[in-house]
Amino acid sequence: MENMRLLEIREAEKKSHMEMYSGAELFEPGSWLQKPVKTVLDLFPLFTEHKELRVLDLGCGVGRNSIPIAKEFRTIPVTLECVDILELAIDKLYMNARQHDVEDNIQGTVSAIEDYPIVTDGYDMIMAISALEHIDSKESFENKLFEIRNGLRNKGVVCLILNSNVEEYDKESGEKLSPQFEVNLPTECLELLLHKVFAGFEVIKETTRQQQYDIPREQGMVSLTTDVVTFVARKNSE
Numbered sequence: 454m455e456n457m458r459l460l461e462i463r464e465a466e467k468k469s470h471m472e473m474y475s476g477a478e479l480f481e482p483g484s485w486l487q488k489p490v491k492t493v494l495d496l497f498p499l500f501t502e503h504k505e506l507r508v509l510d511l512g513c514g515v516g517r518n519s520i521p522i523a524k525e526f527r528t529i530p531v532t533l534e535c536v537d538i539l540e541l542a543i544d545k546l547y548m549n550a551r552q553h554d555v556e557d558n559i560q561g562t563v564s565a566i567e568d569y570p571i572v573t574d575g576y577d578m579i580m581a582i583s584a585l586e587h588i589d590s591k592e593s594f595e596n597k598l599f600e601i602r603n604g605l606r607n608k609g610v611v612c613l614i615l616n617s618n619v620e621e622y623d624k625e626s627g628e629k630l631s632p633q634f635e636v637n638l639p640t641e642c643l644e645l646l647l648h649k650v651f652a653g654f655e656v657i658k659e660t661t662r663q664q665q666y667d668i669p670r671e672q673g674m675v676s677l678t679t680d681v682v683t684f685v686a687r688k689n690s691e
């Protein structure tokens with residue numbers, strides 16, 4: 454992707470995420486932050502025998518998924534490393550962590566995912582919920598997937614929700630627009646790539662759901678169609 458287009462997308466995303474985070478509080482009924490992602494909650498039983506838990510949340514936002522994990526496992530040493538490109542997200546993450554009494558368990562960092570080095574063999578779970586498609590290029594995206602694989606301990610779980618095959622149309626004119634996503638792979642390519650990178654992992658959940666929704670963009674309302682790919686798998690290196 455050329456540099457100008459990347460800057461344009463990043464600026465527009467920053468604006469829309471700032472509006473989203475300023476307009477709703479964490480777990481506010483009726484808002485998109487109302488509850489954690491069910492796929493994440495469904496993974497809790499996998500960790501009940503753990504004596505310690507280390508989790509990485511890439512593109513964490515304000516803690517919608519990390520804070521419930523910190524609360525659920527508060528009786529064991531649990532650390533959530535939370536990374537987001539937006540300073541406002543990390544500020545609110547810390548505010549929310551204080552409110553939920555888990556601030557000692559949360560380590561927030563303002564960084565682009567592509568610039569954040571993932572420690573090898575460091576985590577019991579690495580999640581990226583609607584975030585990896587905002588990495589700056591397809592090459593960095595692929596590299597990050599391999600880093601995630603290597604970053605997991607034995608029995609560690611990768612939990613990804615990704616948009617693919619995104620199309621955007623101007624609501625009024627019907628004109629096809631360039632989608633506001635840095636990485637927009639055809640769904641089949643994404644699925645093949647995930648299976649290549651996580652070969653040998655036990656697949657726990659894999660679904661692809663088509664979604665359509667209207668979204669405000671700078672130039673007006675846009676109709677967006679996407680394949681939402683959910684991929685959860687566990688490392689089995691023994």
Ligand SMILES: C[S@@+](CC[C@H](N)C(=O)[O-])C[C@H]1O[C@@H](n2cnc3c(N)ncnc32)[C@H](O)[C@@H]1O
Nearest residue numbers: 512513514517537538539565566582583584587
């Ligand atoms: C749709 S939100 C999802 C937030 C969170 N995962 C959740 O489920 O509530 C995407 C988040 O990714 C962040 N983000 C976008 N591009 C990023 C990048 N390149 N590096 C780090 N974070 C990024 C945004 O600031 C935003 O907070």
